[in-house]
Amino acid sequence: MTAPILYNYDLDENCYRVRLVASCLGVALTLHGIDMYPGREHLGAAMRALNPAGRLPVLQDGDLLLTQTEAILMHLAEAHAPTTPLLPQDAATRARMMDWLAFCARDLGVAAQARTCAMLDAPGDAQALRASARACLRLMEDHMVKQGIRGCGFFAGPAATLADLALFPAFALSRDFNVDHDEFPALRLWARRVRRLPGFITMPGIPDYH
Incomplete structure (x- = not known):
């Protein structure tokens, strides 16, 4: 193939x-x-x-x-890879995964815009984009705090899904537009868990340690 x-x-x-x-x-x-x-x-x-x-x-x-x-x-x-655990078979977990994938598509694009504006001189209001991206990360942080209380280490449940991999870059690369990761302790812990997933790869700009 x-x-x-x-x-x-x-x-x-x-x-x-x-x-x-x-x-x-x-x-x-x-x-x-x-x-x-x-x-x-x-x-x-x-x-x-x-x-x-x-x-x-x-x-x-x-x-x-x-x-x-x-x-x-x-x-x-x-x-x-239809049998991958990253694609949950449980309907409720899959629905939660799809919900976060939609958040990534609809809302988190502002983080990529903030990054290209800061690093590559792309057009845009850098301060406004950074504020909007930080607000999205705050929503993610608050969710992962609640997930921790429930005993769940990932966005859709106790195990990683495609949603976690899709959400990871926006947080991991946010230092490129001057967002301090110390503001987001729950996301820092979550990012460490994502980095331990089998097959994880990095890219330029992602720090070695969160």
């Missing part, structure tokens, strides 16, 4: 999400490097033919082309 092709930029947060999930699932990817910065290759005609929105990641798996991060993560699990 031919490995899925990931159109990838190593420093892109969403591309890292896909690489991380694939590694933890044991799914091999063929990486096709895209020069986002400074080359802006993701906005060129060839990439817009794959994703008219001009965004990464893009996954090509046979005849299937996917351009939304959370859809890519679900596809990799369901099509290539």
Whole structure:
């Protein structure tokens, strides 16, 4: 079977999400490097033919082309590792996982914007983006405090799911836009647990210790 092709930029947060999930699932990817910065290759005609929105990641798996991060993560699990514990079979746990995946897609994008604004001079109000990202992390922190009281170490329950891997980069990379991790002790503990998952890989910018 031919490995899925990931159109990838190593420093892109969403591309890292896909690489991380694939590694933890044991799914091999063929990486096709895209020069986002400074080359802006993701906005060129060839990439817009794959994703008219001009965004990464893009996954090509046979005849299937996917351009939304959370859809890519679900596809990799369901099509290539359907028995993985990262994809819970319990309906309630899966629903909680999907809820946090939706939070990642809808709300946590502001963290990636804050990071690219701070590091790569992307347009935006750096202070406002940082404040919005910190508010999202505070919601995550409060949830993990409650999870700790329930005896659960991960977002959807006692075991890691795809949601934990999807949420991890926003917190792990938040120091790039001057968010102090000491503000979020429950997330620091959770991040350590994520780092111990089989197949975990890192990326530039993620500190070795949380």
